[in-house]
Amino acid sequence: MLQQTFTEKVYRIVARIPEGKVMTYGQVAVLAGSAGAARAVGMCMKNNPDTTIVPCHRVVASNGDLTGYSGGQGVKTKKEKLLSEGVIFDGERVDLDESQWTIE
């Protein structure tokens, strides 16, 4: 816990994302303390230990596009989950202008 890796920080941040809201990998990376580490964030997501404590489906690309997801039918399930939580969608992409969340 003391020497939390970038991944541990990411998990904590993602876990704070409320339902109906999403964040971009880049934003999570910045909050984790390392702006530009968006790729590293994605790597942690795929290695995510439990989707219950790490709602990785609430993390999308900078353009609102859904990428990856290691559960269910992949991005399909991811989209369904987001829609089910109230995230605004614009076709196959999330409407970041309405659903992007930022730490208070």
Place this chain on the structure above:
DNA sequence: TGATTGACAGCGT
């Protein structure tokens, strides 16, 4: 310790 990978982001064409 060094090299490779990966669910990205930004810019150019």
Place this chain on the structure above:
DNA sequence: CACGCTGCCAATC
């Protein structure tokens, strides 16, 4: 608007 290339960072082999 769609596609491609480069750059960044951390984790893993």
